[in-house]
Amino acid sequence: MKTKERLLVAARQEFMEKGYQDSSLRVICSRAEVTTGALYFQFENKEDLFVQVIEPVIRQLQDYMQSLTDQDTDLWFEHHQKMTEFLWNHKQELYILIYGSKGTVYEDVWSQLKQQIEERYFRALKTGRDHSSLIHVLTMMQMYGYVTILSQDYTLEETMRLLEQIEKYRYGGLDALMKQTKTNG
Numbered sequence: 544m545k546t547k548e549r550l551l552v553a554a555r556q557e558f559m560e561k562g563y564q565d566s567s568l569r570v571i572c573s574r575a576e577v578t579t580g581a582l583y584f585q586f587e588n589k590e591d592l593f594v595q596v597i598e599p600v601i602r603q604l605q606d607y608m609q610s611l612t613d614q615d616t617d618l619w620f621e622h623h624q625k626m627t628e629f630l631w632n633h634k635q636e637l638y639i640l641i642y643g644s645k646g647t648v649y650e651d652v653w654s655q656l657k658q659q660i661e662e663r664y665f666r667a668l669k670t671g672r673d674h675s676s677l678i679h680v681l682t683m684m685q686m687y688g689y690v691t692i693l694s695q696d697y698t699l700e701e702t703m704r705l706l707e708q709i710e711k712y713r714y715g716g717l718d719a720l721m722k723q724t725k726t727n728g
Contacts (some may be wrong), residue, residue, distance in 0.1 A: 547585045549575040554592050559635055562643030563593050593647055600636040601649060603629065604656075627699075627706050634693050641690060657682055668721055677720075685713060 544552070553574035557566045568589055572579050586592040607626065630637060644650045664678045688709050692702055 546575070546577055546581050550577060550582055550585055550592065551596055555596050555635055555639070558593065558596060558639045558643050562639075562645060563589070564646045568592075590647065593644075593649075597636055597640060597644070597647075597649055600633045601640070601652060604633075604637075609659075624703065627703050630689065630693055631699050631702050637690075637693065653686075657686060660685060664717075667717060681713075681717075685709075 550571065553571045554566075556574065557571050561567075566589070568579060568582060571592070572582050575582075582592070586595065607629065640649055640652050644652065660682045661675075661678050664681055665674075668674065668678075689706065692705050692709075697705065
C-alpha cells in the first residue's frame, strides 16, 4: 500500500475513534508507519487530511440527495437499495461526519442533510410550514433509524432487510398522513 493510502486508512481510524479535534497526527503517522515529514509531503495539514478522507463520500452523498430532491416523491423507494449500499459501504466516513466532524468545514453536514429530508417531507405531504414540528420528528426518526442500524455490525443483507422494513413502516405512516392532510386540507 502506498504512503498516501496508508495515511488515509490510519487517519480514518483515528478520526473514528477520537473525532477531528482530538485526533493526533503523530498517532496517525505511527499507525501508518511513516514519518510526519511523509505526512506533510502528502497533505498540507490535519484539515487537509480530514477533507481527503471525507470529501469523496460527502460529494457522492450530496449528489445523491440532490437527485432525490429533484425527483418525484414516488421514486424514492426505488432508490432505497442503492442508497443503503452506499451508506453501508461508507459507514466509517458517515460515523465521522455525524460524531467527529466538529471543528471542520463539514460540521454542519448533518444539519444540511436534515433540511433536505425535511423538504422532501413537506413536498410529500403537500403541507405548509404549519406541520414543521411533525416534519422535524419524522426526519429525526428516519435519520436516527438509519444511523442506529448502520452503527451495528450487520451484514449488507441484514442491513438491507432492516432498512427496507423501516421504510415500509415509514411509507405506511406517510401514506396515512398524506390522506389525512388531503381530508383536512
